Amino acid sequence: MAPRSSFYTSLFVAVQALGVTAFDNTRFDNVAVYWGQNSYGATHTDVANFQQPLAFYCQDDAIDVFPVAFMNEFFSTGNIPSINLANTCNNVDNATFSGTTMPICTSVGTDIKTCQAAGKVVTLSLGGAGGSVGFESDDQAESLADTVWDLFLGGSSSTRPFGDAVLDGIDLDIEGGSSTGYAAFVNQIRSHASGASKTYYISAAPQCVYPDASLGAVLNAASFDMVYVQFYNNPCGLQNFNESSNWDFGIWDNWARTVSPNPNVKIYIGAPASSTAAGSGYQAISTLSEIATTMRKSFPSFGGVMLWDASQAYANSRYDLAIKNALQAAGGTGFTFPTCTAPAFVSNTAYTEGDTVSYGGYEWAAKWWTESTPTSDANGDWSASACRARSGC
Numbered sequence: 001m002a003p004r005s006s007f008y009t010s011l012f013v014a015v016q017a018l019g020v021t022a023f024d025n026t027r028f029d030n031v032a033v034y035w036g037q038n039s040y041g042a043t044h045t046d047v048a049n050f051q052q053p054l055a056f057y058c059q060d061d062a063i064d065v066f067p068v069a070f071m072n073e074f075f076s077t078g079n080i081p082s083i084n085l086a087n088t089c090n091n092v093d094n095a096t097f098s099g100t101t102m103p104i105c106t107s108v109g110t111d112i113k114t115c116q117a118a119g120k121v122v123t124l125s126l127g128g129a130g131g132s133v134g135f136e137s138d139d140q141a142e143s144l145a146d147t148v149w150d151l152f153l154g155g156s157s158s159t160r161p162f163g164d165a166v167l168d169g170i171d172l173d174i175e176g177g178s179s180t181g182y183a184a185f186v187n188q189i190r191s192h193a194s195g196a197s198k199t200y201y202i203s204a205a206p207q208c209v210y211p212d213a214s215l216g217a218v219l220n221a222a223s224f225d226m227v228y229v230q231f232y233n234n235p236c237g238l239q240n241f242n243e244s245s246n247w248d249f250g251i252w253d254n255w256a257r258t259v260s261p262n263p264n265v266k267i268y269i270g271a272p273a274s275s276t277a278a279g280s281g282y283q284a285i286s287t288l289s290e291i292a293t294t295m296r297k298s299f300p301s302f303g304g305v306m307l308w309d310a311s312q313a314y315a316n317s318r319y320d321l322a323i324k325n326a327l328q329a330a331g332g333t334g335f336t337f338p339t340c341t342a343p344a345f346v347s348n349t350a351y352t353e354g355d356t357v358s359y360g361g362y363e364w365a366a367k368w369w370t371e372s373t374p375t376s377d378a379n380g381d382w383s384a385s386a387c388r389a390r391s392g393c
Helices: 006-017 039-043 054-058 106-117 138-152 182-193 216-221 249-258 285-298 310-315 319-330
Strands: 030-033 065-071 121-127 169-173 201-204 226-230 266-272 302-308 356-359 362-366 382-387
Touching: 030 266, 030 319, 039 310, 054 065, 054 106, 065 106, 065 169, 065 201, 106 121, 121 138, 121 201, 138 182, 169 182, 182 201, 182 216, 226 249, 249 266, 249 382, 266 285, 285 302, 285 319, 302 310, 302 319, 310 319
Parallel strands: 030 065, 030 302, 065 121, 121 169, 169 201, 201 226, 226 266, 266 302
Antiparallel strands: 356 362, 362 382
């Protein structure tokens, strides 16, 4: 790999000297951006916009959380996991630890500490669309959790790809296979983190279709801090925001507040950072800002926006900074339930597609003709379109 510029060393010293604001997961204006896969480089040839070192993206306040993607193999050579960070660090272009395919990514470790000193949270994302991942049992999952703790988090090992850098948690981007073992994995990481001197965060990135095929049962059985719902490459994506039969952020809000083991979990809108970052779902920044602002003012579980990925966001006129500005304009703290405006639901009344009613603390929109009572069922007749506080709504 190319030698590191002295710029990043200077940046590390500079941010250490500044008073920085620590990540606050109770806010509504957080922005999480995946880094590690050089998504822009997969569809473009202008090298100048390819993925830069992690510290390059930590120079301002736009991004709060960086899931580093991906730990794409759970049990590789030597039964040790492996990571692939595209053009930054991988097991082909970089040296590996003896008897393993785990690359030695010391420079990434320096960048992690630089970003953390700037108040950013940096986590390790497991999986990815092409990941060789999965478990046969809870015991196997707990064993890998022990390994991940030692290699990347608060444990110790001679096989630490990022050196003495200690990541801030893990992210599950599991896009296929069985849910077996993942809850046990998360719970084992939680067990290690209990009583630690720093906060460790656990997030997941399910598809917007509820419940998620791979992570649905896991989300119901383990405690997560942030859930980056992928509202792209799916019929419930951002492109169908105005369709009550498809847009289901309200279902996710209901899950967060009534089903999740952690009732304070935050739901993020997962979005592509440019038109080449996903097959569908990309929206102009003005549209995404409007959608995010509406969700922020409607649902108390809303936590912010997740973008895929850093290289795409920077090449697309700093898409990340634009959405951060929009979220901050909408307000970062506090939530006031908006007043009900739709009429109360009336039993044994026929409603047609698009009709709205107030019921059970939500405003509901009919997906099609129905006489049924509104319920938070992804396969039901209603879509929750906004939360309400007033008794009897």
